Amino acid sequence: MTEIDNIPDPEDTDWSLIIEAQRSLLDLRLGELWRYRDLVLLFVRRDFVAVYKQTILGPLWYLIQPLLTTVTFTVIFGNIASLPTDGLPQFLFYMSGTVVWSYFASCLTKTSETFVQNANLFGKVYFPRLAVPVSILFSNLITFLIQFAMFLLFLLYFVLRGTSIQPNWLWIALSPILILIMAGLGLGFGIIISSLTTKYRDLRFLVTFGVQLLMYATPVIYPVSSIPLRFQWIVLANPMTPIIEAFRIAFLGAGTVNGTHLLYSFGFMLVVVVAGSIIFNRVEQTFMDTV
Amino acid sequence: MSTVISVENLSKNYRLGQIGTGTFSRDLEVWWAKMRGKPNPLLRIGDKDHGNRDDEELWALKDVSFRVQQGEVLGIIGRNGAGKSTLLKILSRVTAPTSGRVKVKGRIASLLEVGTGFHPELTGRENIYLNGAILGMSRKEIERKFDEIVDFAEVEKFIDTPVKRYSSGMYVRLAFAVAAHLDPEILVVDEVLAVGDAEFQKKCLGKMGEVAKEGRTVLFVSHNMAAVKQLCSQGILLNFGVIREMGPVDEVINQYLDIFNRTNNVNLLERADRFGSSIFRFTKIQLKNSTGKVVNHIASDEPVEFSIQYTSPETKPLRNVSISIRIEDELGQYVFTLATEFTGNDFPELPSSGVIVCRVPAIQLVAGEYMVFLWCAINGETSDMIENATRFYVDQSDVYNSGKYPVKHKHGIFIVPHSWQQINPFTLDQ
Numbered sequence: 001m002t003e004i005d006n007i008p009d010p011e012d013t014d015w016s017l018i019i020e021a022q023r024s025l026l027d028l029r030l031g032e033l034w035r036y037r038d039l040v041l042l043f044v045r046r047d048f049v050a051v052y053k054q055t056i057l058g059p060l061w062y063l064i065q066p067l068l069t070t071v072t073f074t075v076i077f078g079n080i081a082s083l084p085t086d087g088l089p090q091f092l093f094y095m096s097g098t099v100v101w102s103y104f105a106s107c108l109t110k111t112s113e114t115f116v117q118n119a120n121l122f123g124k125v126y127f128p129r130l131a132v133p134v135s136i137l138f139s140n141l142i143t144f145l146i147q148f149a150m151f152l153l154f155l156l157y158f159v160l161r162g163t164s165i166q167p168n169w170l171w172i173a174l175s176p177i178l179i180l181i182m183a184g185l186g187l188g189f190g191i192i193i194s195s196l197t198t199k200y201r202d203l204r205f206l207v208t209f210g211v212q213l214l215m216y217a218t219p220v221i222y223p224v225s226s227i228p229l230r231f232q233w234i235v236l237a238n239p240m241t242p243i244i245e246a247f248r249i250a251f252l253g254a255g256t257v258n259g260t261h262l263l264y265s266f267g268f269m270l271v272v273v274v275a276g277s278i279i280f281n282r283v284e285q286t287f288m289d290t291v
Numbered sequence: 292m293s294t295v296i297s298v299e300n301l302s303k304n305y306r307l308g309q310i311g312t313g314t315f316s317r318d319l320e321v322w323w324a325k326m327r328g329k330p331n332p333l334l335r336i337g338d339k340d341h342g343n344r345d346d347e348e349l350w351a352l353k354d355v356s357f358r359v360q361q362g363e364v365l366g367i368i369g370r371n372g373a374g375k376s377t378l379l380k381i382l383s384r385v386t387a388p389t390s391g392r393v394k395v396k397g398r399i400a401s402l403l404e405v406g407t408g409f410h411p412e413l414t415g416r417e418n419i420y421l422n423g424a425i426l427g428m429s430r431k432e433i434e435r436k437f438d439e440i441v442d443f444a445e446v447e448k449f450i451d452t453p454v455k456r457y458s459s460g461m462y463v464r465l466a467f468a469v470a471a472h473l474d475p476e477i478l479v480v481d482e483v484l485a486v487g488d489a490e491f492q493k494k495c496l497g498k499m500g501e502v503a504k505e506g507r508t509v510l511f512v513s514h515n516m517a518a519v520k521q522l523c524s525q526g527i528l529l530n531f532g533v534i535r536e537m538g539p540v541d542e543v544i545n546q547y548l549d550i551f552n553r554t555n556n557v558n559l560l561e562r563a564d565r566f567g568s569s570i571f572r573f574t575k576i577q578l579k580n581s582t583g584k585v586v587n588h589i590a591s592d593e594p595v596e597f598s599i600q601y602t603s604p605e606t607k608p609l610r611n612v613s614i615s616i617r618i619e620d621e622l623g624q625y626v627f628t629l630a631t632e633f634t635g636n637d638f639p640e641l642p643s644s645g646v647i648v649c650r651v652p653a654i655q656l657v658a659g660e661y662m663v664f665l666w667c668a669i670n671g672e673t674s675d676m677i678e679n680a681t682r683f684y685v686d687q688s689d690v691y692n693s694g695k696y697p698v699k700h701k702h703g704i705f706i707v708p709h710s711w712q713q714i715n716p717f718t719l720d721q
Contacts, residue, residue: 014396015297015394015395015396016395016396016397016398017394017395017396017399018392018393018394018395019381019382019384019387019388019392019393019394019395020387020388020392021387021388021389021390021391021392035429036424036427038424038429038430039424039425042420042421042424043421045417045421046410046413046417046421049412049413049417050410050412050413053412053453120407121407121408121425122385123385124385124407125383125385125401125407125408125425125426126383126384126385127425127427285386285387286386286387288380288385288386289305289386
C-alpha cells in the first residue's frame with residue numbers, strides 16, 4: 001500500500017472491475033446479467049418449488065385459482081349481469097381472459113416488489129439486480145403455460161361436445177409475441193414501480209388496488225365489441241387490450257384486434273421497458289442508502 | 292508486487308434530507324409547509340430541522356485514496372461511524388460512491404454474506420447451488436466444489452432435507468462452507484458486521500489466515516486490536532471519513548489508541564445527571580498505566596491506577612469520607628467494586644479539593660468495554676454519585692503465556708491466574 005502519486009501507472013489497463021460514481025444511463029450491463037444466467041434459473045426454480053411447499057394441494061393451486069375465478073365470473077358477469085361474450089361460450093371466454101390477464105398482473109405485482117422484498121439480500125451482496133425481475137417473468141411464465149394448457153383442455157372438451165369454434169391459425173402463430181409483449185409490459189411497469197417504492201412505500205398499496213382496477217379497464221370480463229364504437233378508443237389505448245383480444249381471436253375465433261393495435265402494444269412495451277430499465281439502473285446503485 | 296485494489300479520491304455522502312419521510316403524502320405535507328415558509332410540521336420539538344435541506348450532508352468517506360498490493364493483509368480500523376463499513380459496502384458494490392473510483396483486479400468476496408439468500412424451504416443441496424450463484428459462482432464451479440462444501444459443512448446425511456429443519460449450527464456451517472469455497476482473489480471480512488457467534492467468528496479468522504497464507508489479498512475490518520495486530524501487516528486508520536494514518540499496522544494501532552484516549556477525557560463537572568448532597572463533587576476520573584500515562588486501554592494483567600479528582604464548596608476539611616468505584620460491563624452488569632469501606636481506608640479527613648488514587652495490581656478482566664460508576668458518602672450520606680463516569684477497554688493479553696484467550700460469553704468475565712498439577716493419589720491417602 002502506497003500513497004497515490006500522480007504518475008500514471010504502467011499497469012493501469014487490465015482492471016477487471018471499476019467502481020465509479022454514476023454509470024451512464026444506458027449502461028444496463030446486460031452482458032453481466034447473461035453471465036449470471038445460472039442465478040436467474042435458480043431463482044426461477046426457487047420461486048416455483050418453494051411456493052407450494054407444505055400445502056396439501058401443492059401445485060394443484062395453479063389450476064384451482066383460475067378455475068374458481070372463471071366460475072365466479074361466469075356466474076356473476078355471465079349469468080347475473082348477462083354481459084355479452086362475443087357469442088362465445090361464457091366459460092371459455094372468461095377463462096381465456098383470466099388466464100392471460102393473470103400472467104400480466106402477477107408479473108407486474110411481483111416485479112414491483114423487487115427492492116422492498118430483497119432489501120436484505122441486496123444490502124449484503126452484489127449481483128445484477130435485474131436478475132430478480134427477469135426470473136419472476138420466467139417463473140410466472142411456467143405458471144401461465146400450465147394454466148393455459150388447462151384452458152386448451154377445456155377448449156377441447158367444448159369442441160368435442162359440439163360447440164363450433166374456429167381458431168385463427170395466423171394469430172395462434174403470433175402468440176409467442178403476445179406473451180413477449182405481456183412480459184415486457186409487466187416487467188417495465190413493475191420495475192418502474194419497484195424503483196419508486198424505494199422512496200414511497202405508499203405505492204405498494206396502490207399496486208394491488210390499481211391492478212384490480214386496471215382489469216376492469218381491460219376486456220377481461222367483456223369484449224371490446226360490446227363497447228359503443230366512439231368509446232372503443234379508450235379501451236384500445238390500454239396496451240393490454242389487443243393482447244387479450246388477440247388471444248381470443250386466435251384460440252376462440254372472435255375478437256376486435258388488428259395488426260396496428262398489436263404494433264401499438266409492442267411499441268408501448270418497448271418504451272416502458274427502456275424507461276423502466278433506465279430508472280431501475282439509476283436506483284439500484286444507491287437504493288441501499290434510502291431503505 | 293502488483294496493485295490489486297486502487298482507491299482513488301473516493302467519497303460518499305449521505306444527504307440526510309434526501310431520504311424523505313418514506314411516504315408520499317408526508318413528503319407532500321413537508322413540501323407544502325416549506326412552500327408557505329412554515330417549519331417542518333413532522334418535526335418533533337427539540338429536533339434539529341434537517342428535513343430536505345440540501346446543506347445537511349454527511350460525508351461517510353471523503354477523498355480517500357490508497358492502494359493495496361497483491362497478497363497484502365490490510366486492517367481497516369476506526370471508531371464507529373468512521374466510514375469503515377461504507378468503504379466495504381462500496382468495495383462489494385452494494386452501494387455506489389458519490390465521487391471517485393475504485394479499480395479492482397480479480398474477484399472480491401466478503402464473508403459478511405454468509406447465508407444470504409438461503410431459502411428455508413429448499414434442501415441443503417438446492418441452497419448450495421442458489422447461494423453459490425448469488426455469490427457469483429457458475430453452476431459448473433459449484434458442481435466441482437460440491438462434495439468439498441458438503442464435507443466441510445459435515446451435513447452429508449441431511450443434504451436433501453430442507454434447511455429449515457437444520458440446527459442453527461448446521462445452518463451456519465453450511466452457509467459458511469459455501470462462502471469459504473468461493474476462492475476469491477480478494478477477501479473482505481467485516482468482523483463488526485459478522486454475527487456474534489463465537490465459533491463462526493473463529494472460523495472466519497481461521498479462513499482469513501489461510502487465505503492470506505496462499506498469497507491472496509485480505510481486507511479486514513475489526514474492533515479487535517489483538518486480531519488486527521496478529522493478522523495484518525498493514526493498516527489504515529479512518530476517522531470521520533478521512534484517512535488519519537496508514538502504514539505498518541503497529542503504528543496505525545498506536546495512533547488509533549491515542550485518538551481514543553484523548554476523546555474520552557471529559558470534565559465530570561459538566562455532568563448534570565448525578566445525585567447527592569453536592570458537598571463533594573467528582574471532577575475527573577482517569578486511568579493510568581504502570582508508567583503513569585493516562586490511558587483508556589489496559590491489558591488484563593497490567594497494573595492500573597484510578598485517579599479521581601474532586602472538589603467541594605466547603606472551605607473546611609471534609610470528614611469521614613467513603614468512596615467507591617464500581618466496575619460495570621458494557622451492559623451495566625456489576626462486575627466488582629473497589630471501596631474504601633472494604634479495605635478499611637475511609638478517609639477521616641480530606642482537604643476540600645484534591646486527588647484520590649486507587650491502585651489495582653491487575654484488573655483481571657476479559658477483553659471488552661467497561662464502565663465506571665463513582666460513589667461518595669460523607670458520614671454515611673450519599674453526597675455524589677455518577678453513572679458511567681468513564682469507559683475503558685481491556686485489551687486481550689496473553690495472561691497465561693499460552694496464546695489462549697478466554698472470551699466473555701463462553702468463559703465468563705474474569706481472568707484469574709491459576710496453575711494445574713497432577714497429584715499422586717497415594718500421597719493423598721497418607
